[in-house]
Amino acid sequence: MADGDHANSSEDSDTDCAPHELQGVLHKWTNYIHGWQDRWIVLTAGTLSYYKSEQESNYGCRGALTLAKATIKPHEFDECRFDVSVNDCVWYLRADTVEDKQHWVEALESYKAESGYGTGSENSLRRHGSSVSLQSNTFSTASSSSFKRTGRNLHEKLAELQTFKDILGGQIDTLQRYFDICADADVITKCKDDTNGGNDISTINKDLPAIDFKGEAITFRTTTAAVLDTVAHCVDLVSQREDSWHKRLDRELDRRRRVENLAKSYLEQLQKVHNVHPGPDLEEGPHSVIADDEFYDAVESGLDKMEEEQELRERLKNGLVPITPPPMSPATQHRLWPEIDRLVKQQVDMARLGVGECGAGWQLFAEDGEMRMYRREEEVDGMVVDPLKAVHTVKGITGHELCHFFFNPQYRYDWETTLENMTVLETIADDTLQFYQVHKRIWPASQRESLFWSHMRRFPNDQDRDGPDMWAVVNNSTEHPTHPLNSGKCVRIFLTVCLLCQTRIDPPKDGAAITRDNVTCKITYCSVVNPGGWAPASVLRAVYKREYPKFLKRFTAFVISQTKDKPIMF
Numbered sequence: 001m002a003d004g005d006h007a008n009s010s011e012d013s014d015t016d017c018a019p020h021e022l023q024g025v026l027h028k029w030t031n032y033i034h035g036w037q038d039r040w041i042v043l044t045a046g047t048l049s050y051y052k053s054e055q056e057s058n059y060g061c062r063g064a065l066t067l068a069k070a071t072i073k074p075h076e077f078d079e080c081r082f083d084v085s086v087n088d089c090v091w092y093l094r095a096d097t098v099e100d101k102q103h104w105v106e107a108l109e110s111y112k113a114e115s116g117y118g119t120g121s122e123n124s125l126r127r128h129g130s131s132v133s134l135q136s137n138t139f140s141t142a143s144s145s146s147f148k149r150t151g152r153n154l155h156e157k158l159a160e161l162q163t164f165k166d167i168l169g170g171q172i173d174t175l176q177r178y179f180d181i182c183a184d185a186d187v188i189t190k191c192k193d194d195t196n197g198g199n200d201i202s203t204i205n206k207d208l209p210a211i212d213f214k215g216e217a218i219t220f221r222t223t224t225a226a227v228l229d230t231v232a233h234c235v236d237l238v239s240q241r242e243d244s245w246h247k248r249l250d251r252e253l254d255r256r257r258r259v260e261n262l263a264k265s266y267l268e269q270l271q272k273v274h275n276v277h278p279g280p281d282l283e284e285g286p287h288s289v290i291a292d293d294e295f296y297d298a299v300e301s302g303l304d305k306m307e308e309e310q311e312l313r314e315r316l317k318n319g320l321v322p323i324t325p326p327p328m329s330p331a332t333q334h335r336l337w338p339e340i341d342r343l344v345k346q347q348v349d350m351a352r353l354g355v356g357e358c359g360a361g362w363q364l365f366a367e368d369g370e371m372r373m374y375r376r377e378e379e380v381d382g383m384v385v386d387p388l389k390a391v392h393t394v395k396g397i398t399g400h401e402l403c404h405f406f407f408n409p410q411y412r413y414d415w416e417t418t419l420e421n422m423t424v425l426e427t428i429a430d431d432t433l434q435f436y437q438v439h440k441r442i443w444p445a446s447q448r449e450s451l452f453w454s455h456m457r458r459f460p461n462d463q464d465r466d467g468p469d470m471w472a473v474v475n476n477s478t479e480h481p482t483h484p485l486n487s488g489k490c491v492r493i494f495l496t497v498c499l500l501c502q503t504r505i506d507p508p509k510d511g512a513a514i515t516r517d518n519v520t521c522k523i524t525y526c527s528v529v530n531p532g533g534w535a536p537a538s539v540l541r542a543v544y545k546r547e548y549p550k551f552l553k554r555f556t557a558f559v560i561s562q563t564k565d566k567p568i569m570f
Helices: 054-059 098-114 124-128 141-150 154-182 185-197 213-274 292-316 337-352 399-407 409-415 537-563
Strands: 022-031 035-044 047-051 063-066 071-074 081-086 089-094 363-368 371-375 388-395 419-429 432-439 448-459 470-477 491-505 519-530
Touching (some): 035 098, 047 054, 063 089, 154 213, 292 537, 337 470, 337 519, 399 537, 409 419, 409 537
Parallel strands (some): 448 491
Antiparallel strands (some): 035 047, 047 063, 071 081, 081 089, 363 371, 388 519, 419 432, 470 491, 491 519
């Protein structure tokens, strides 16, 4: 309880006029900043008051509690501490010694026991029912006005009404007992006998309790006036609070309208001056209002639409494009060659390792026939970049054919359903290209772009020297001066992809010619993709789990359809 809190104080109290029955210095808990502070505590006339110091006791108390409704509770562990509480208001007090603490507690308990509030005794109205007692700092209408000045809350007003109820209830009980005695049959008979026999009426009055009807009337009138005044004050408090909330609501709505208008005006000016679309941060981000499940539903709908467009495109195609193997030529003179050569060898070596050899943590997340897909959960700056390793076996096609269709740009639109447009920025060599791709926008995510070099290479088959060589295509993100990073409306994807294909031949019997029935290709596909921007981790992992198996099946089915009835290309 802070020193400035007047939740149970009354600046107009008359405690200073009464003789001080117990007073002294106690330590009072103020707040977490100032902790325990010395305060001058005064117990008088059933009221506990405190002052900042003894010298300031003539200027009015800083707070007061009426012991009639108080609860005194010694602390469980601290022997020198005790708490005094009335409703929600609690004073935490501490004495210097156990003896001083016990002395204060006994004095407080004795005042509480002697108070007539709520006891129902016959003498309660004599002690507290007169107009003099109602002029005290607890029950007078003047105190009610003081409550308004000090801004007491509704809880204290309700406690005050409860006290008024106890006073009125005691009056009613006293009057009811008086009238019960008057109506008693024995008293009536006695009155008749005394009248006939000439007995003195004073003998009857001895049986009746002495009641000051004038005092009771004054008490009743003053108490009911205080009740009405308190109820009116409660209504005022509620009305003030309601008006305050209405004003706050109006201010908040006005502030939101101004912010929305400013944001709208800013976007309009930005589009007019720079001729750009709203950036990714306006559509997705950690503070996006779209929930994860809604985000995923929107992404899933967008992917389904892309698949439908791809199926329509395949139905409209006329004929097949003949296979022409790309001539191999080195790109050793290009500035990117050291990076290309190093990464290609590194990625091929990683692809040839088994799942148990290339590091712990791989989880099988998709399985369909010969296809197995594994991933590890990894994040970079809060973005999911789960490494993927897929192993698949396909009959009827070779590794050279798979890598040819994966590398050659003329087929990319046929099997890559997410492409909006694709550009070959630079032909470094026949086996090395630089691509710039813009992917279709999937609401609510921002549109994505990718810029990478792609290299196709043949590797000798170390496991079977007589078998066909292995083929690999490695893609890795890079930079190009014509498309700088963060220069447009799209979010840049960063990727590293390796497609390693190993052809196996089952020799036909009787020396017959090798057909596609004798050819099997083992595919190992590894990728690490950072989608950039922001999207919920659960959404990305759900998309990966759905799209990667479909991509691998779609691509291999496309190669099978393109090579059907064509010469085998080893």
